[in-house]
Amino acid sequence: LLLNGQLGIAVGMATNIPPHNLGELVDAEVALIDNPEATLDDLLEYVKGPDFPTGGTIYGKESIRTAYATGRGGVVNRGVAEVLEGKKGRNQIVITEIPYALNKETLVLKIADLVKEKKLVGISDLRDETARGEVRIVLDLKKDAYPKKILNQLYKLTPLQTSFHFNMMALVDGIQPRVLGLQDILSEHIKHRQQVVRRRTEYELRKARDRAHILDGLKIALDHIDEVIKVIRSSKNTDEAQSSLIAKFKLSDIQSKAILAMQLRALTGLERQKIEDELAELRKLIAKLEDILADENKILKIIRQELVEVKEQFGDDRRTRVIPGELGKLADEDLIPDEQVVVTLTSANYIKRSQIADYRKQNRGGKGKRGMTTREEDVIEHVVNASTHDFLLFFTNKGRVFRLKTYEVPATNLNAKGVAIVNLLQLQPEEMISSVINISKTSKLGYLFMCTTRGVVKKTPFEQYKNVRQSGLIAINLDEDDELRWIRMTTGENEIVISTSRGQAIRFHEKDVRPMGRVSRGVRGIRLRTDDQVIGMDTVQSGASIFVISAAGYGKRTKVAQFTPHARGGVGIRSAVVNSKTGKLIGVKTLSKENEQEVIIISRQGQTIRLGLESIPELGRATQGVRIMRINDGDQVISLALVDKVEDNKDSEYQVGKTLGDDSSK
Structure with missing residues (x-):
């Protein structure tokens, strides 16, 4: 939900969750695992805010906190533009990042329309120089234009500045729709991962026990190989041989079938040793898996380690900058x-x-x-x-x-x-x-x-x-x-x-x-x-x-x-x-x-x-x-x-x- 973001509309309800940075989410979830009593402010030390793939800048630390506390709120998302000196000493405004979910062509057309309508003056040329996935929209300014004023008009009149509205609605346990805060989502994800790790461990334990059960039967057969061969040779058919093996050596149906399917090469000393070695490793694995299932802290430790590995493999730098002050409510220090x-x-x-x-x-x-x-x-x-x-x-x-x-x-x-x-x-x-x-x-x-x-x-x-x-x-x-x-x-x-x-x-x-x-x-x-x-x-x-x-x-x-x-x-x-x-x-x-x-x-x-x-x-x-x-x-x-x-x-x-x-x- 948080990593990729979600946007959807259902009957009578909707959800709008922004994407986030993988590394920050992992750090916050690890902190919550280490300290289940961690507060929202503790988690905000790691999760700075949404991280949009298009970059840009978001404003308002308090707005972000409110959204994460209640699951609802809004933040201002601005594209990135800078004033540069172009040819003949004239200024240019170059847009290199745009707000999330904004189509670049839509922005260019909006600017062009405003220029034609003379609502945006001082622009002599507009070009889209985007190449190789890097956004670059260039506005050439007239000689007497005031760049700061035009830039402010772009933010005010075009979608170069938008608002992203949080509505973090999700289904809890697959059935109950709820508006969740940051702590709620991370806690629910930890619960989900606990279920995943437990079920995975139970599956691995079941497979290990089944395999060990078969190997126990093969080992019994190898320990009494002459008698096993005699029973099989004296049997009229496979069903009789299976029944005789079960009766004589107290084997299960699965074990008896495995013995009958055993190839002659298993009688060699090397193959026998392989079976014994595999059985020993399986018993260690079974003990380890049983230990994990018996201790919830060990399950959490596995979750923590897997999260860290995901961050190491896929984590990247934050793309969206976060400015603490609200637009129009900037602190003295911001100015x-x-x-x-x-x-x-x-x-x-x-x-x-x-x-x-x-x-x-x-x-x-x-x-x-x-x-x-x-x-x-x-x-x-x-x-x-x-x-x-x-x-x-x-x-x-x-x-x-x-x-x-x-x-x-x-x-x-x-x-x-x-x-x-x-x-x-x-x-x-x-x-x-x-x-x-x-x-x-x-x-x-x-x-x-x-x-x-x-x-x-x-x-x-x-x-x-x-x-x-x-x-x-x-x-x-x-x-x-x-x-x-x-x-x-x-x-x-x-x-x-x-x-x-x-x-x-x-x-x-x-x-x-x-x-x-x-x-x-x-x-x-x-x-x-x-x-x-x-x-x-x-x-x-x-x-x-x-x-x-x-x-x-x-x-x-x-x-x-x-x-x-x-x-x-x-x-x-x-x-x-x-x-x-x-x-x-x-x-x-x-x-x-x-x-x-x-x-x-x-x-x-x-x-x-x-x-x-x-x-x-x-x-x-x-x-x-x-x-x-x-x-x-x-x-x-x-x-x-x-x-x-x-x-x-x-x-x-x-x-x-x-x-x-x-x-x-x-």
């Missing part, structure tokens, strides 16, 4: 382009979203350009590169976490101040955002590794932070004089480096920190000396480098190999020379691909600079570094972020790629 942006947040909790092209690449030692208009006492603290469809997790100094979609952050230009984040998040008085990380669709969700300004670290499975309430969620239990500042996504196999403002650093494996609950305090990551505090925590990889920068704009790259791993909780080793010239260190990042990365550095007064990491020298631990950014009097570096570079041919700038770090601190 927002998935593009890379830069989100900045100030110490006064003003946030904004900017285009990445606003950040221009410059040479080392440059002064940068104005990156944000802030109040005199306000500074930029966090720079996050993310997709507009990513989730942003906001961790506060009080140990709480909030969540927003990137597109929910107001978009402004580079020089704009932004909006107060209290308009977006329910922050308490004196609560500040201390760390921001982005969670994309491709993020590997293992653990959240946290570090405080007093050197306390904690590792908690990300699963405990998936459902963040609008009012926030406790992320860590803090001491009174401590604040949460840094968060990283880890896999459980990462190494951690923690750096302090006085130029100390410690490297240890995250396995040294056992997983803890969401509201636990954590353990000591680094022992701090007097007048020192943690200024950064990051993950490191083998062969990577560590980039540090000071308040006065001095920075360097140092190989991770120079930082010998130690047990967590120690004072660490020197990472940089800190003096009055350099100022204290303000941030640290790990580098995994310097030749493909750039750094964005922002000062307290809002100056920004962006440069390639290959221009920054690689130096030893016991050095102060070189001047990375020229700082005005009274100004200092307070923030940095790493980005991937992609050359922009248009203006020789670079586009920001995936951020490796989530933020930095002052």
